[in-house]
Amino acid sequence: MAAFPISQQQTTRISAPDLRRDLDLTDDELAGLLDIALDMKQSPRDYAHALDGKSIGLLFEKASLRTRLTFELAIKQLGGDSVFSEGPIGAREPLKDVARNLDRWVHAIVARTFSQDTIEELARWSAVPVINALSDLYHPCQVLADVLTLKERFGDFAGLKLAFSGDGNNVAHSLMLTCARLGIDFAIATPHGYEPNPEIVAQADGLAAVSGSTLLLTDNPAEAVDGAHAVYTDVWTSMGQEKESARRRKAFAGYQVNDELFALARPDAVFMHCLPAHREEEVTDSVIEHSRSVVFDQAENRLHAQKALLLMMMA
Ligand code: CP
Numbered sequence: 001m002a003a004f005p006i007s008q009q010q011t012t013r014i015s016a017p018d019l020r021r022d023l024d025l026t027d028d029e030l031a032g033l034l035d036i037a038l039d040m041k042q043s044p045r046d047y048a049h050a051l052d053g054k055s056i057g058l059l060f061e062k063a064s065l066r067t068r069l070t071f072e073l074a075i076k077q078l079g080g081d082s083v084f085s086e087g088p089i090g091a092r093e094p095l096k097d098v099a100r101n102l103d104r105w106v107h108a109i110v111a112r113t114f115s116q117d118t119i120e121e122l123a124r125w126s127a128v129p130v131i132n133a134l135s136d137l138y139h140p141c142q143v144l145a146d147v148l149t150l151k152e153r154f155g156d157f158a159g160l161k162l163a164f165s166g167d168g169n170n171v172a173h174s175l176m177l178t179c180a181r182l183g184i185d186f187a188i189a190t191p192h193g194y195e196p197n198p199e200i201v202a203q204a205d206g207l208a209a210v211s212g213s214t215l216l217l218t219d220n221p222a223e224a225v226d227g228a229h230a231v232y233t234d235v236w237t238s239m240g241q242e243k244e245s246a247r248r249r250k251a252f253a254g255y256q257v258n259d260e261l262f263a264l265a266r267p268d269a270v271f272m273h274c275l276p277a278h279r280e281e282e283v284t285d286s287v288i289e290h291s292r293s294v295v296f297d298q299a300e301n302r303l304h305a306q307k308a309l310l311l312m313m314m315a
């Protein structure tokens, strides 16, 4: 299958509003989505019929607790219906056929895939919106909930600093892009060989120049975390990388978010993690259980952010 270069993933297509990647939402759409999400959280009943008569297909190639359940609940709470399928997408038949079956039955497709190419191909052939529920490159739905959590906690985005210690992975990419466009300073500390994708870094750099925020890549976690309002980490071994896990544990040993590292952030800093967490690997039990850990607020906000996203894309 042909790869889709990141540089060609730039068009925002309002007429066929996919969320293949974070930048498919315009700045205005992102700001509006966060406002709607907060309103939905406050007044869920006002939206109880928003998706009446609409069905959504969930296609997941990988395991999920939060994403699957919050999408299913979001759809139910908006009055819609969902169907779920787990397993390889496009193994029994071409992706273009999968997409053109689904779009005869459902009004949107939510897909969790190994490869971003699968998302791109589904979106290319589907007449209904395709939402990326995690790929190897991005996790946009997670980051919508994350910035909603920051908005609730700190109000304004301008002047905030978010530090990420660990792997330059899908979650790091989505965070980097969204922080850069929202004016949040972003610093990421990774070991050599695990830096974020250079094309995505270049995109984030461009966005940061426009918003006036800073973007720092370093191999030093203390430098990244210094003065941060939020300290974020994710697993060192993502789904699909299990064979590399011994090598990764070694490479990331100095990148754990522990009490010592967390103490270098601001005194009011929050700890963030998309979950699931591997305690005592990327984060200590003491930090994830800290009074300033907001990991379950993030998980709760998955529901509200995705309800707002579905409403924007489908209503
Ligand atoms: N954070 C997140 O996406 O969790 P799941 O893998 O459980 O969906």
Ligand code: NVA
Residues within 6 Å of the ligand: 134, 169, 170, 171, 234, 235, 237, 238, 239, 274, 275, 276
């Ligand atoms: N980076 C992790 C995120 C899981 C929500 C993974 O892709 O497995």
